[in-house]
Amino acid sequence: MGQVRAGRCSLQCAPPIPARRAHPPDRAVRRQGAVTAPHLTEEELLALGAAFPGLEFDNAECRAVLLESGNRDIQAAPGSGKTTILAAKLYLLARRWTSERSGLCVISHTNTAAREIRERVGKTPEGLRLLSHPHFIGTIHAFANQFLALPRLRSAGVQVDCVDDDVFAAKALRAARSHSKTRFWMEQSPERRAALVATLSFAGPGLAIVSKSGELPKEGGPVGDFLRRLKARLSNEGVFRHDDMLAIAEDVLVDQKRLPSILAARFPLVMLDEMQDTSPRQAALIRSAFGERVVMQRFGDSNQRIFDGGGDGHFDFPREPFLTMSTSRRFGPAIAEMVSRIREDGPAVVGKGPVSPHRPTVLVYDTARISRVIPFFGELVLARFDAATLAAGQRVRAVCARRTGMANQAPGRHVGDFWPPLATPPADAPPKQANAWTMLGEGPGIGAVPTNLGPRAERARRMVLVALREADSPAAVNVREPWQLFRGLRAREDFDLTLLRKVCRLMAMDKEASATALGRSTLVDMLYTAVEPLLFPGMTRPRFAALEFFASPAEEADAEARHGGLCHVTVGERSVTVDVDTVAMTKGETHLATLYLESYGLSRRFDIPDVVPLLAGQPRAKGRLPATIPLQRRHVYVGLSRPTDFLCVAVNRGRLDGDGETTLRDGGWDVVVVE
Numbered sequence: 001m002g003q004v005r006a007g008r009c010s011l012q013c014a015p016p017i018p019a020r021r022a023h024p025p026d027r028a029v030r031r032q033g034a035v036t037a038p039h040l041t042e043e044e045l046l047a048l049g050a051a052f053p054g055l056e057f058d059n060a061e062c063r064a065v066l067l068e069s070g071n072r073d074i075q076a077a078p079g080s081g082k083t084t085i086l087a088a089k090l091y092l093l094a095r096r097w098t099s100e101r102s103g104l105c106v107i108s109h110t111n112t113a114a115r116e117i118r119e120r121v122g123k124t125p126e127g128l129r130l131l132s133h134p135h136f137i138g139t140i141h142a143f144a145n146q147f148l149a150l151p152r153l154r155s156a157g158v159q160v161d162c163v164d165d166d167v168f169a170a171k172a173l174r175a176a177r178s179h180s181k182t183r184f185w186m187e188q189s190p191e192r193r194a195a196l197v198a199t200l201s202f203a204g205p206g207l208a209i210v211s212k213s214g215e216l217p218k219e220g221g222p223v224g225d226f227l228r229r230l231k232a233r234l235s236n237e238g239v240f241r242h243d244d245m246l247a248i249a250e251d252v253l254v255d256q257k258r259l260p261s262i263l264a265a266r267f268p269l270v271m272l273d274e275m276q277d278t279s280p281r282q283a284a285l286i287r288s289a290f291g292e293r294v295v296m297q298r299f300g301d302s303n304q305r306i307f308d309g310g311g312d313g314h315f316d317f318p319r320e321p322f323l324t325m326s327t328s329r330r331f332g333p334a335i336a337e338m339v340s341r342i343r344e345d346g347p348a349v350v351g352k353g354p355v356s357p358h359r360p361t362v363l364v365y366d367t368a369r370i371s372r373v374i375p376f377f378g379e380l381v382l383a384r385f386d387a388a389t390l391a392a393g394q395r396v397r398a399v400c401a402r403r404t405g406m407a408n409q410a411p412g413r414h415v416g417d418f419w420p421p422l423a424t425p426p427a428d429a430p431p432k433q434a435n436a437w438t439m440l441g442e443g444p445g446i447g448a449v450p451t452n453l454g455p456r457a458e459r460a461r462r463m464v465l466v467a468l469r470e471a472d473s474p475a476a477v478n479v480r481e482p483w484q485l486f487r488g489l490r491a492r493e494d495f496d497l498t499l500l501r502k503v504c505r506l507m508a509m510d511k512e513a514s515a516t517a518l519g520r521s522t523l524v525d526m527l528y529t530a531v532e533p534l535l536f537p538g539m540t541r542p543r544f545a546a547l548e549f550f551a552s553p554a555e556e557a558d559a560e561a562r563h564g565g566l567c568h569v570t571v572g573e574r575s576v577t578v579d580v581d582t583v584a585m586t587k588g589e590t591h592l593a594t595l596y597l598e599s600y601g602l603s604r605r606f607d608i609p610d611v612v613p614l615l616a617g618q619p620r621a622k623g624r625l626p627a628t629i630p631l632q633r634r635h636v637y638v639g640l641s642r643p644t645d646f647l648c649v650a651v652n653r654g655r656l657d658g659d660g661e662t663t664l665r666d667g668g669w670d671v672v673v674v675e
């Protein structure tokens, strides 16, 4: 079984940072312990004017954040420029950074946010330096993978093929169904037990094998033992769930006691973005990775917390005494007023962005007209903004808190009710598989050193191995590593490796080869020619090319899905595109105009009807709210705080009580009926 045993994972202790021999930790700590976060001065802030023309940094709250050099939380209102200030601060720090061994560590919650920071930082030559060693800008998962879990797995001899919940689920379910006792057990309660199998995971330090969807059958029985062996086998084949990597990272931290000193020397200053959506478990992981020795600055907005982390601990952001950025640069006073009414905590948002002449508007629709809601909003936008404003590139968006939900309620329950192309895919949609083009891509470690030919060549060889496995080639049976495959093939007299080597070299050297549909089909064709003698006779060229493994990469699928969210609205000669999506996918964005679509939440209430009195500026009801309500309201808060100029909210007429429209009008909203 290799390094991972059934029941418990016993990965060997690994030095956490691969360069350990070159920089023994103790020496590194002593030598690098002197590197501390630079203290920025008022004079240095003057450089921001030239580096970021058009932005202002003279606000007292902004300056306090820029000059802060200690451990501090920053609670920032929506649109207050927290991402902008973070990028400006990184630019100033980059100008002062001289160490080649220690770097800045910037950790965010989502890939989108990490990319946004990297793009902004990369706009200046000084900031560009932060995009490579010794600095790190990436997600929590990328950090945990790159510095904790992957080194541990590598030193235990486990090669990681993919970290993907869907791929894991597909493989686990396939294996479970081919084991007769487990298949019989699953048939007793198909949905629940399939979920148990699909989410087999490692848990906590110690790496116990559990399921995220309930209790596993006990060890000692045929099914319980099989499932534990299955998890161990998939791990040894290099297939993991995202959560596994966090658990492995936690495990490393428990038995590598010197790791926090090493990481603190490597990264004396750590900045955390989107802190509100970092789960308590992730926050604890970061805290124990760096210990108390680093300076840690955490940016976020507790009012925008829409991922609750599954209740895995106490949420401690912002910690007193924290700095505040309460002034929004995104919108003016009218939108700020509406956004403030719905906030959970803290002072009102001050709107210092552009003063818009367009009044916040409620769109009231009858159920029969629900499909008109988004086009109607597009028409209002066309009536309010000229062609030049629309062409300037700021987006027009319709957002909804819920992607799915089948409640027995009048439509308006989720985004698919308003925009059917975004309705959930059918439950029997095929599960995601390992993907050739993702494997050839740049990997999960945003912020890693630039990829060189070695790792790319290794990825190409691994891609060949997995392709052979997916094609059920006898040559891949019990072969775990690419070098084993190639050594075996070299020894065979009936197989000529020359062409296969050529294909691998092409995939490694020509990054663009897999970037287009034509390039990808050419590669698959060449690969087939090279490996044909290793395949079953029935595995014809078209069958090989049709393997799920060679499907278009995720980005293209995403792009197609995104296309499904676009609503083009034309009036006369002019048109506008309304881009429809969920709140979770649009957080952090700035729009010209935003339509917030009501939805039916986990609280078993509709979000907008539930907050009509608040939206109208009436005092909050006293008493405790059911636990799910604040989360639902925070979605409304995030959605309402996106636009610079025009804010709309859609609500079903049947859900507004008799006084609803009057209440909203009295509270400063225009109310328009959807025609």
Ligand SMILES: Nc1ncnc2c1ncn2[C@@H]1O[C@H](COP(=O)(O)OP(=O)(O)OP(=O)(O)O)[C@@H](O)[C@H]1O
Binding pocket: 054, 055, 056, 057, 076, 077, 078, 079, 080, 081, 082, 083, 084, 085, 301, 329, 330, 587, 588, 589, 590, 641
């Ligand atoms: N210092 C500044 N001077 C002028 N405009 C600014 C400044 N900072 C931010 N802005 C503008 O305000 C808008 C919001 O900025 P940004 O996205 O950085 O805010 P944020 O606090 O990260 O938002 P959110 O919390 O809602 O995601 C952008 O249009 C940005 O250009």
